[in-house]
Amino acid sequence: MRLSRYFLPVLKETPADAQIASHRLMLRAGMIRQASAGIYSWLPLGFRVLKKIERIVHEEQIRAGHIPMLMPTLQSADLWRESGRYDDYGEEMLRIKDRHGREMLYGPTNEELITDIVRAHVTSYRDLPLTLYHIQWKFRDEIRPRFGVMRGREFYMKDGYNFDLTREDALHAYNRHMVSYIRTYERMGLQAIPMRAASGPIGGDNTHEFLVLADTGESEVFYDAAITDLRLGNREVDYNDREQVAAICAEFTTPYARTDETHDPAVFEAEVPPERRRQSRGIEVGQIFYFGTKYSEPMGATVVNEKGERVHLHMGSHGIGVSRLAGAIIEAFHDERGILWPEEVAPFQVGLVNLRQGDAGTDAACEQLYAQLQAAGVEVLYDDTDERAGAKFATMDLIGLPWRLTVGPRGLKAGVVELTERRTGASEELKPQEAVARLTARFGPRRAEPDAAWL
């Protein structure tokens, strides 16, 4: 993308009402703009990040055997009366009347709607196990929205629902989600620690939240420092292998890790040696629940089992905050100059800076590099504007692309361009063709995950 043809409205001033780093940086980097309280437009740069996060979530859900679909944003109040939640939910539910006076609502979550679909079409144990999910806009009418997309009112969430014959099957689905979530966050460069949590309005006893450690987190967390050494990495996971999946969950949930809601100081002190006890803050980026028949009983969602008996489905629900993750990643990765995007979610992989726009030789070298990198499948933002070098560097630092390729007349005279890593600041001079080869090897066209190529 040529910056001169793009829409990247970076702000020089720090917006006064933005209290945390991610909110400030998303506004300053031209990623978002507030449309109304707690409701944001995703400007082009922010939209790219959102799509990259969304794609990783899709790929890992599909890898775990979960099936994507899409439910609407607006739901009928009648379904929520069946579960009893229409009256329970309180003022955070946005209630709407259509032109015929029918009561509707903007879905904050979808347990009722998905249960309605499944009870209509799934009749036999042979149709199970089944996990359906979608990524859709939700609404929660927060009384005081703040922190930008971290606590917005209209937000983008992946929510998935498992339907199983037995409690054991449903607990395997729960574990499968835990492992797929750990992998999802790791791919975004994040360590999100599963912590025993409270269930809130979803219900159920088994629930874990996933928290990214950050000073600006809304939750107080207590954990065993040993947990921060755990990585799933590139382990081959067979999501149908109950023992393997359960073992990974045990590995990640055995060290003490709880939010203030479930924290038990006595257990903490008994289990964790003093030098490994940590108290910190965390940002919640996901939560999983097993709640058994809480919805299938009132809504009559049953199947016939192997013995011909009609039994209620065992269910769970599982959410990842997709729009919130954009903010959480920035909270985890930024410095005083701007964002430090992990490569997998960076809006562009490389920023190409022309130090002397209008100089024929420099322009020609930049055009060639831009064309070669684009042809190789590298995502490049080419700053072809007339700004001076300092302003160009400041913008690149602010928007946080992982690599900067700097081209100027002096370097070209010596036959070199400069490649700079944003995270470390380390720079290297090398021949233009070496730079292309290096970046192509790193970012060249990645084949889509086989089952997700159609997304």
Place this chain on the structure above:
Amino acid sequence: MRLSRYFLPVLKETPADAQIASHRLMLRAGMIRQASAGIYSWLPLGFRVLKKIERIVHEEQIRAGHIPMLMPTLQSADLWRESGRYDDYGEEMLRIKDRHGREMLYGPTNEELITDIVRAHVTSYRDLPLTLYHIQWKFRDEIRPRFGVMRGREFYMKDGYNFDLTREDALHAYNRHMVSYIRTYERMGLQAIPMRAASGPIGGDNTHEFLVLADTGESEVFYDAAITDLRLGNREVDYNDREQVAAICAEFTTPYARTDETHDPAVFEAEVPPERRRQSRGIEVGQIFYFGTKYSEPMGATVVNEKGERVHLHMGSHGIGVSRLAGAIIEAFHDERGILWPEEVAPFQVGLVNLRQGDAGTDAACEQLYAQLQAAGVEVLYDDTDERAGAKFATMDLIGLPWRLTVGPRGLKAGVVELTERRTGASEELKPQEAVARLTARFGPRRAEPDAAWL
């Protein structure tokens, strides 16, 4: 995808309330399920089609130089008061009050919100031309929603907005959209004819609708038969070349083609020889508008031009009905047995039918074919269920995958499998490896459009 692990709730009965083919077939093929009046869930098969349509729209917009972003579904009423449309819009606008009593609405379109963004950040003629677009859910509170996703209340639409310095620049943007739309529809296998239209609540004098000819269309259309011979095909289009783009528009708009709203019988008879006069029905799948300063004046969206004068932006807006297209494509392509998907938007490219599930040799042959096709990047739905052959064929015909690969013990004994084209019904027996080679050559991994790989 293995059908035994998928969620494909096909219906044996034709739903009584579905009046047109696409609505009936989308319900019967397990693509959609009504959530409430005019509001649908997209079940897994339907979701795949929706995503494929969405991707083509994105790719062609990006190819034309338009920039993707994302605006929220809910908007503040205040912005719509600035343009004067809040009171004008009538009962089709879904009006909402939040917990603080603030007036909001579910966006039916986004002229006001995008103008608000642009007026805040675009100040100079040097920032132009600029075309921003998004694909987002919209709501129109139809008094009598019907025809499934063709006239739903919650619908998925691409809407784009151009901002230009002059009327001439804006008319080039208008033409650019026309050409990109023709290409978009052609990629989906559709001929959508640009017809001079009336502008309605968007405003402006220059507007064309794009109509797919179909008996079930809601519009009456009158056209010169010569227009149905026009194809854009794979012509190289330089979207910055005003003359080339204008010439293509002239080619596609010179033959008479109008909806009943703008039809003029005298002109029709004067311009079109009797043997080429056609009267038919059409489905609207898109519309483009140039409306000048209709929004920029009341909302104060200006830039400073080359002479230092402050001038109002010239604008247009341009929409493609993404969810509606799923229905329109089915209206155009179906037979008495089911859907006939064009290859580019088919939910899967190949249906693999095991005629004797449980027979070791047949199962092994199917597994191998399935693995090889998947590895080659072909999208396969493998019917590995216990259904009898007739039922499997009926399901494949209903859901309309372009190719069926049938594997049974008798054929395997002779060393062959059967490859059948859904559209023609033509079948061919060939060796399994030949079938893999044939399908791989046709569907093997297509590299994403260079600039759209991140989507």
